[in-house]
Structures are given as C-alpha cells and as structure tokens.
Amino acid sequence: MIALSHFNLLAEDAARALLQPCVAIPAWTQALAAGRPYADLSALHHAARELTQTWGRAELEQALSAHPRIGEKPTGAQRHAALSRQEQASVNADDVALAQALKAANARYEARFGRVFLIRAKGRSGEEILQALAQRLTLSDAEETARALGELRDITLLRLEGTIGQ
Template identity: 35%
Template structure:
C-alpha cells in the first residue's frame, strides 16, 4: 500500500522525522525498547499492522522494560496535572466520591508496596468502582501473575493511544 492510499493519520505518522516519531511513541508508551521496535517497522501500511507491531514488541519486553513503561503512568485517581491523556483515560475516577478516592489511594499504596510499581489498568471506559474492584482482586496475585496482567493492560493502553495517534483528524 502506498502512502497515497494509507489513511491520513497513519501516513502522517509514517512521514514524521525519526525524532518526532520517537517523541510521539514515547507519549504512547515510555518503554524505549517498545518505541524503537515500532520506529524500526515504519512505514506501516495499515493501522492493523501498527497494532500488530505494538503487540509483538510488547510481548518481548523484559521486566526492566515493563518497569520503564509503567514509570510513564500515574496512579489511578491521580492523573498527571496538565496531561489530557491520563485525565481522559481516568475519567471514571473524576466523579468518584471522596470515600472512593480515599479507598483507591489506600489500595494503590498497598499494591505499590507489594509489587513495587503503580497499579496499571486500562482505565478507559471503566468506572471508579470497577477500577477499585480490579485492584482489590489483583492485589492477591503472585508477582508473576501480576507481571502478565501488567503486560496485557499495557498492551490495551498502547493500542488505544496508538489509535489516537493515527486518527485522521489530527493536524
């Protein structure tokens, strides 16, 4: 498929200079290994090809790579100030009661103490209660089980963010 028949958002991503594409990918996922793998695969003929490359790169990330990726994610209930992406993704916590927010803070801290990193979940479309229930369920996991959960959730987040990156209507 040539760039003239590639959807506009994807063609724009494919044509970015390497440093700009790298910066855009870093906004999607903070793992430098993941970003380098996606850069190396350009140009992508389809969004599905980009998503497949993301999934393949995600599957290859080491524990250290996953830790680097997680460092780019704020705790649930505390999106980064001025970051529209984390605010959009965590919209389900925006209208949560003070009690639920306090409970989420306690659960986040307990989870982080147990696993050594933030609780990571694809929060898009989830309510505050659903996120609370998920952390309550997952805090009982082994580190190995939780590592696989983190990898799967990060993969979902990356797909959503990549979709936004290659949308047609971006300038």
C-alpha cells in the same frame, strides 16, 4: 491524531516523539518508528502488538515512570499526562469515599508489589477499578506482573489508536 500516510513520511526523530506518549519504553518507540512505512493501519497495529510481546518486568518498570496512581490525575501539559487524565475520566474525583478507598488500596498494592498499580482505566468506573485492584492484590508476584504487562499492552495500543488514524 495524524494520518498514517503522514506518520510514514515523518523524520525518524519526529516519528519517535509522536509515539513516545503511548508508552515510556524507548525501544518500542524506536522499533515501531523504524518499521515504517506501514501499508495500512492493520499493519501498524500488528507490528505494535508484536513488539509488546517481548516486554518483561524491566519494561514494565520503565513504563511505570510515566503512569500516575489511579485516582491521582497528573497535572501538566505533557501529552502522556493529558492521556492519563482522559483515561481516568470515569474515576469520580468528587467521591471522597472512593478516592480514600483507592488511595488506601494503592498503598497496599505498592507495599505488596513495590510498584504503582496499573490498569487500563478507559471505560472503567472507579468502583470497577477498585474491585480489580482488590482482586489483583490476591495474585502472586508472577501472576500480577503478567497481568500488569497485559494492562500496559492494552493502554499502549489504545493510545496508538488515538494517535495515528487513516
């Protein structure tokens, strides 16, 4: 984590690179970096939230390129992979029945909606995630797109809070 005062002084490309693991939407990263300097964390978070409000289906698809399936924690040293591993820490990979249920539900979701299931996993158990996945399979395409975008906003803003501090 870096201090906001340091973030405000970074070169443009370094600021964008720091923000990139928050979400794989370059326009958001670029706009948030270009908005510097921010007077305080509240101003940064307000700007970040406002920028997420324009996201639609195209941004969702773009962002999903960096998100693993729930229950399939990514390997690798990239910052976004490390964040995904941390966020899914409460999903017990040793629970074989849960892992199989998540895999099957993920397959049903992908067959129904044509994309990876996205949920803010941080703070949720594997069982809670599985229940949410089952409930979301009952939604219309438009309802599920709106729900997934809400989850993407939550994930992005949580990651930003863990990236830039006082």
